[in-house]
Amino acid sequence: MARISKLCAAPIAALFMFACSSGSPKPIAQIASSEGAIRGANEAGAQSVPNAKLYVQMAQENRERALVLVEKDKNKQAEGLLMRSEADAELALAIARADRAARDAGKASERVEELKGSVTP
Amino acid sequence: MKISNGIFGSILLSLAVTACGASRPPAELVDARAAYAKAQASETASLVPAEIHIAQTSLDTAEREFKHDGNSGRTRDLAYVAMRVAQRAEVLGTLAVARGNAQSAERDREHLQTTIISDQKSKLQSAEGAIQEQNQELAKKQAELQNQRQLTEAERTARVAAEQKVKDAMDALARSTSVKSDTRGTVITLSGSVLFATNQAAILPGAQTQLNQVAEALKTQAERHFTIEGHTDNQGTDTVNAALSERRAAAVRDYLVVRGVAASAVSVKGVGASRPIADNKTTEGRAMNRRVEIIVGNDASAQN
Numbered sequence: 244m245a246r247i248s249k250l251c252a253a254p255i256a257a258l259f260m261f262a263c264s265s266g267s268p269k270p271i272a273q274i275a276s277s278e279g280a281i282r283g284a285n286e287a288g289a290q291s292v293p294n295a296k297l298y299v300q301m302a303q304e305n306r307e308r309a310l311v312l313v314e315k316d317k318n319k320q321a322e323g324l325l326m327r328s329e330a331d332a333e334l335a336l337a338i339a340r341a342d343r344a345a346r347d348a349g350k351a352s353e354r355v356e357e358l359k360g361s362v363t364p
Numbered sequence: 365m366k367i368s369n370g371i372f373g374s375i376l377l378s379l380a381v382t383a384c385g386a387s388r389p390p391a392e393l394v395d396a397r398a399a400y401a402k403a404q405a406s407e408t409a410s411l412v413p414a415e416i417h418i419a420q421t422s423l424d425t426a427e428r429e430f431k432h433d434g435n436s437g438r439t440r441d442l443a444y445v446a447m448r449v450a451q452r453a454e455v456l457g458t459l460a461v462a463r464g465n466a467q468s469a470e471r472d473r474e475h476l477q478t479t480i481i482s483d484q485k486s487k488l489q490s491a492e493g494a495i496q497e498q499n500q501e502l503a504k505k506q507a508e509l510q511n512q513r514q515l516t517e518a519e520r521t522a523r524v525a526a527e528q529k530v531k532d533a534m535d536a537l538a539r540s541t542s543v544k545s546d547t548r549g550t551v552i553t554l555s556g557s558v559l560f561a562t563n564q565a566a567i568l569p570g571a572q573t574q575l576n577q578v579a580e581a582l583k584t585q586a587e588r589h590f591t592i593e594g595h596t597d598n599q600g601t602d603t604v605n606a607a608l609s610e611r612r613a614a615a616v617r618d619y620l621v622v623r624g625v626a627a628s629a630v631s632v633k634g635v636g637a638s639r640p641i642a643d644n645k646t647t648e649g650r651a652m653n654r655r656v657e658i659i660v661g662n663d664a665s666a667q668n
Contacts, residue, residue: 323437327441337452337456340459341456348462351473362476362480
């Protein structure tokens with residue numbers, strides 16, 4: 244019985260390793276989504292907004308870690324990091340847009356005040 | 365049996381670990397729940413209902429995963445994503461507020477600009493109206509000035525023409541009678557022997573030509589006043605001479621009036637022998653003193 248156990252141990256271990264590492268295709272779509280989201284955030288000016296810049300960096304780090312895992316064929320784990328990366332980048336994009344909108348609103352208010360000032364006798 | 369006990373023990377341990385993991389949610393899920401609660405409770409949540417719904421769906425997915433697989437890697441990943449989605453929903457709420465503020469300010473600006481433009485247009489129209497009125501007033505004054513200039517020019521021309529006419533008439537008269545100027549004005553002297561028979565006040569037919577010339581000359585000076593003075597020599601009494609000289613002056617006046625000289629412009633005076641111009645001791649002198657003088661005043665108002 245002990246011999247049988249020893250004989251079975253190796254294939255079971257191999258099967259376990261296979262299940263953990265492989266069996267999932269490379270997350271090509273998620274890699275593209277993550278990259279697109281980071282690019283979108285940067286184009287929206289996230290690098291010039293401190294809070295947004297932080298999340299872009301996190302997105303970038305998660306993406307890089309995911310790419311390392313993909314190289315090791317740990318696609319399932321990589322997929323989770325890519326999900327995180329995309330979520331970080333989308334948050335950065337929203338922050339950048341909100342910052343831009345707040346500045347636009349401020350400028351619009353300034354223009355109104357300037358106009359009011361110009362009509363004051 | 366030994367082996368069976370070992371396998372059973374492993375299974376029990378595994379179940380215990382799993383049960384323990386299932387009861388304690390991962391930090392990511394705790395953070396996601398907090399982030400969702402914060403987003404949902406924010407003042408701006410009502411502005412982004414779709415984003416809040418997406419956050420809720422993300423959190424539900426993570427919760428289901430946790431319920432099914434416990435503290436697995438996928439549970440943590442989904443919870444992390446749910447946290448970010450909730451944070452994003454909150455940020456999008458502030459974005460909506462900022463955009464609303466910008467739009468509101470833009471509307472205010474447009475309204476203000478419209479008001480300013482309208483006000484400026486109104487002021488411009490008022491100014492244009494005032495300018496138009498001023499231009500009309502100016503044009504009116506210019507027209508009046510032009511009329512006055514024309515009138516003045518016409519008057520000047522008429523005056524020059526009238527003066528020339530007077531001069532011509534007086535020059536013509538001077539060729540047949542004595543015309544001179546003194547302090548009283550222009551004095552036309554007509555000889556008494558030409559005009560009247562001795563001691564008579566009726567004008568002789570032979571004098572009419574000369575008197576006609578005088579009448580024509582006086583008619584050119586309608587605005588002036590004429591004084592007709594009768595003069596005699598010193599023969600006879602002063603009373604007789606005064607009466608005779610006045611009758612003769614009146615006779616000349618009547619003739620001139622008949623010839624078109626305005627009666628109101630003429631006055632008569634009998635001077636008698638009081639103002640001789642020659643020696644009464646000689647025949648020639650007395651003849652010269654018997655005369656009628658027509659004085660054309662320098663200024664009609666002064667004569668009146």
